[in-house]
Amino acid sequence: MANIKIDNNKQQHFEKIKAENLDFSAVLENASKVKKWGLKTYLLNGLVCLAILGGLLALFNKKKNTPSTNKQEVKTELYGFAAPLEDHKVGFEQYQVKLKTDEPTEVMTKEGTKIVIPSQGLLNQDGSPVKGEITVKYRSFKDLKTIMQSGIPMVYDSAGVARVFESAGMFELYALQNDKLLSIAKGKSVEVQMTSNHLGDYFNQYYLDPETKAWRYTGKDTAGSVSFADVQVYEAALDVELQKLEASKPLMPKRVDEQKPFIKLNFNQKAYPELAAFKDVRFQIHESEQNFDADYAKESWSNVAINRALKSEIYNLCFSKKAREELCFKTTPVVSGRSFNTSKRMADKMLEQYNQKRAAIKKARAEAKRYLMIRSSELEAQKDSNAQEIAAREFIDTAGISIQGGRMVRANLSASPIRVFRIMGFGIWNCDFPSKVPNPVVSKLRLADQNGTILDAPRMQVYVVDIKRNMLYGHRVQHAEIAARYNNEDEPKNMLWATLGDRVYYYSADDFNTLEVGNAFTKTIQLNQMSAKSFVNLTDDEIFNL
Amino acid sequence: MFKIKKQLISEVDQIKLAQQNPKDFEPLYKKYFLQIYKFVYSRIGSESNAKEITSLAFTKALVNVGKYKDKGFPFSSWLYRIARNEINDFYRRNQKQKCSVVSTEELFHLKDEIDVHHDHSDERMQKLVVLLNSLEEDEIELIELKYFEKRPYKEIAEITGLSESNVRVKTHRIVQKLKTKNNG
Numbered sequence: 007m008a009n010i011k012i013d014n015n016k017q018q019h020f021e022k023i024k025a026e027n028l029d030f031s032a033v034l035e036n037a038s039k040v041k042k043w044g045l046k047t048y049l050l051n052g053l054v055c056l057a058i059l060g061g062l063l064a065l066f067n068k069k070k071n072t073p074s075t076n077k078q079e080v081k082t083e084l085y086g087f088a089a090p091l092e093d094h095k096v097g098f099e100q101y102q103v104k105l106k107t108d109e110p111t112e113v114m115t116k117e118g119t120k121i122v123i124p125s126q127g128l129l130n131q132d133g134s135p136v137k138g139e140i141t142v143k144y145r146s147f148k149d150l151k152t153i154m155q156s157g158i159p160m161v162y163d164s165a166g167v168a169r170v171f172e173s174a175g176m177f178e179l180y181a182l183q184n185d186k187l188l189s190i191a192k193g194k195s196v197e198v199q200m201t202s203n204h205l206g207d208y209f210n211q212y213y214l215d216p217e218t219k220a221w222r223y224t225g226k227d228t229a230g231s232v233s234f235a236d237v238q239v240y241e242a243a244l245d246v247e248l249q250k251l252e253a254s255k256p257l258m259p260k261r262v263d264e265q266k267p268f269i270k271l272n273f274n275q276k277a278y279p280e281l282a283a284f285k286d287v288r289f290q291i292h293e294s295e296q297n298f299d300a301d302y303a304k305e306s307w308s309n310v311a312i313n314r315a316l317k318s319e320i321y322n323l324c325f326s327k328k329a330r331e332e333l334c335f336k337t338t339p340v341v342s343g344r345s346f347n348t349s350k351r352m353a354d355k356m357l358e359q360y361n362q363k364r365a366a367i368k369k370a371r372a373e374a375k376r377y378l379m380i381r382s383s384e385l386e387a388q389k390d391s392n393a394q395e396i397a398a399r400e401f402i403d404t405a406g407i408s409i410q411g412g413r414m415v416r417a418n419l420s421a422s423p424i425r426v427f428r429i430m431g432f433g434i435w436n437c438d439f440p441s442k443v444p445n446p447v448v449s450k451l452r453l454a455d456q457n458g459t460i461l462d463a464p465r466m467q468v469y470v471v472d473i474k475r476n477m478l479y480g481h482r483v484q485h486a487e488i489a490a491r492y493n494n495e496d497e498p499k500n501m502l503w504a505t506l507g508d509r510v511y512y513y514s515a516d517d518f519n520t521l522e523v524g525n526a527f528t529k530t531i532q533l534n535q536m537s538a539k540s541f542v543n544l545t546d547d548e549i550f551n552l
Numbered sequence: 553m554f555k556i557k558k559q560l561i562s563e564v565d566q567i568k569l570a571q572q573n574p575k576d577f578e579p580l581y582k583k584y585f586l587q588i589y590k591f592v593y594s595r596i597g598s599e600s601n602a603k604e605i606t607s608l609a610f611t612k613a614l615v616n617v618g619k620y621k622d623k624g625f626p627f628s629s630w631l632y633r634i635a636r637n638e639i640n641d642f643y644r645r646n647q648k649q650k651c652s653v654v655s656t657e658e659l660f661h662l663k664d665e666i667d668v669h670h671d672h673s674d675e676r677m678q679k680l681v682v683l684l685n686s687l688e689e690d691e692i693e694l695i696e697l698k699y700f701e702k703r704p705y706k707e708i709a710e711i712t713g714l715s716e717s718n719v720r721v722k723t724h725r726i727v728q729k730l731k732t733k734n735n736g
Contacts (some may be wrong), residue, residue: 007649007685007686007687007688007689008650008652008684008685008686008687008688008689008691008692009649009650009651009652009685010651010652010654010681010684010685010692011597011651011652011653011654012653012654012655012656012659012681013597013653013654013655014655014656014657016593016594016653016654016655017655019593019599020586020589020590020593023586023589023599024586028581028582028585030577030578030581030582032607033581033607033610033611033614034574034575034577034578034614036607036608036611037574037611037614037615038574354686357733358729361729361732361733362732364732365732534716534717536715536717540715540717540718544721548721548724548725551720551721551724552717552720552721
């Protein structure tokens with residue numbers, strides 16, 4: 007833990023030091039004791055050490071670069087797209103499940119996506135129905151980084167017009183038995199309830215055809231059909247969730263003052279989640295409490311009630327017995343000196359978790375608000391005043407909504423919107439919206455590294471990414487030059503990423519804002535770089551703050 | 553005449569001279585003594601210890617100046633790095649808890665970064681100190697370098713031995729953590 011001391015006289019202190027004579031001779035004398043000024047021995051030793059170190063590093067690197075093969079993983083590559091970061095592909099999650107014969111079999115992935123396989127729904131390669139244990143392989147690509155890592159083309163041909171996908175999430179799914187790929191029976195479909203990080207009712211669903219390697223439109227996204235009312239409910243439920251969370255914000259333990267009165271009680275601590283970190287809890291009589299008398303401890307009490315004012319650190323302890331009126335004392339919860347450190351550590355950890363959860367809810371709420379604002383103005387523009395009400399009523403009728411505190415709340419709210427796919431073939435599916443490739447904004451750029459060396463590599467992949475719309479445009483490098491197209495609408499947030507070997511080069515969001523629009527190759531931009539390993543460990547948000 | 557000639561020598565040339573003759577290290581010592589002292593004092597909080605550590609750092613710099621190679625960073629970054637190692641040694645030897653000495657003014661910049669209200673009341677500043685005290689030692693070091701001493705990321709990377717992108721990410725994460733705690 008840090009230890010900050012405030013010293014507002016620091017500057018004066020430095021002025022004083024500056025005025026003192028700087029005695030270099032003492033430094034020179036001390037240095038002379040350590041070293042005679044002949045460097046040859048040191049250099050020779052240094053070279054020998056470096057040679058040994060270099061050899062060890064070479065051995066280490068050789069070992070590290072040897073590709074590892076996972077014998078357990080069965081190849082399911084129907085598509086053969088080259089991942090731009092070869093050693094950092096998005097891995098599959100594998101689940102071993104036993105198929106139920108008379109009801110659907112469910113698989114819940116780590117991220118909360120549910121896969122429902124109908125009974126008698128899978129076929130072997132010879133067309134016979136599958137029974138027994140199968141392996142389900144699943145991976146998803148929901149943010150810009152993983153979409154880039156996938157190498158999957160995000161361009162859609164809409165009646166001859168190229169469009170770029172704005173993504174609400176994409177997944178790849180296979181089922182196998184005895185290392186052989188299974189298929190979905192005709193007339194059956196596997197339901198995938200994919201969690202999505204992006205709100206919106208304008209997305210479609212697409213299947214990436216393994217034969218043609220082109221995206222095929224399969225229908226409107228189902229989450230969108232109840233959109234406005236759904237998001238209203240979602241927002242209301244987030245409010246409730248936030249209030250509930252804030253009421254249980256962990257309190258920071260304080261050490262008991264043994265010199266002052268305190269009360270020790272056996273009570274159900276689970277009913278007070280804000281005290282969960284308190285080990286060996288006691289209630290110290292509050293300093294403002296005038297009514298406490300130690301003699302009360304000599305009496306026998308039949309009941310005690312613990313009441314806490316909302317978000318307060320003061321707990322009212324009320325003791326009662328049949329023959330006498332209730333006695334209440336203001337107290338604060340504390341812990342014994344012996345348990346203080348353990349309780350403090352636990353409370354710090356819980357507070358961090360609390361803050362993370364709170365920030366996530368607030369972020370989701372802000373996004374819901376933004377969506378509702380945009381969608382309301384769209385509906386307003388349509389001048390269809392009844393549409394919103396009808397949609398909301400229909401939704402209330404069908405989705406099992408209850409009214410709590412004057413607001414609509416749906417039970418079992420999921421933290422992320424769910425996009426429901428009913429798939430009839432295994433492979434890659436997405437829930438995306440094909441946006442127009444931005445035309446008007448073009449910057450012609452030459453790419454260089456930090457030393458100014460032009461990056462002229464035919465194998466280099468270049469992407470302009472747009473975090474606001476979760477879009478990624480691929481660009482081809484020709485003679486180290488690209489013509490970057492991108493959106494620069496309200497408050498754009500673009501970056502340029504380039505991958506080459508095991509390095510990722512990037513042009514930060516701040517730098518990107520300074521790019522000039524033009525049709526001549528006038529600008530050479532210097533890209534920062536990092537290892538692919540470091541890059542894939544960052545979130546989109548962190549990458550956009552580089 | 554001689555003095556004028558000395559002043560015109562570039563830092564790179566001055567380092568080359570010092571590599572040949574230790575006495576030529578003196579101009580570098582005079583140029584950077586106060587900067588390094590400030591750096592050390594802000595992490596030690598005691599004048600006598602700060603002077604001793606600064607002196608040790610320059611002694612080590614002088615002993616090793618022959619090995620110094622210009623990698624495109626300011627010479628001062630190299631000195632800071634040596635001073636940082638001396639500070640770490642000091643705390644290891646004495647088994648003391650590391651401290652950071654800051655002025656209220658130095659805290660303003662960080663305060664504005666994490667608090668949307670830009671409220672510099674004593675109460676809010678006190679809260680900020682409590683938040684900073686909850687950070688780990690390596691975290692507070694990045695905050696010191698970035699917000700109290702306002703060093704560019706590139707230089708922080710050189711001083712701490714981390715990569716520049718790692719410094720950016722770590723600093724961003726710490727500031728996010730402070731923001732969350734501050735507004736929580």
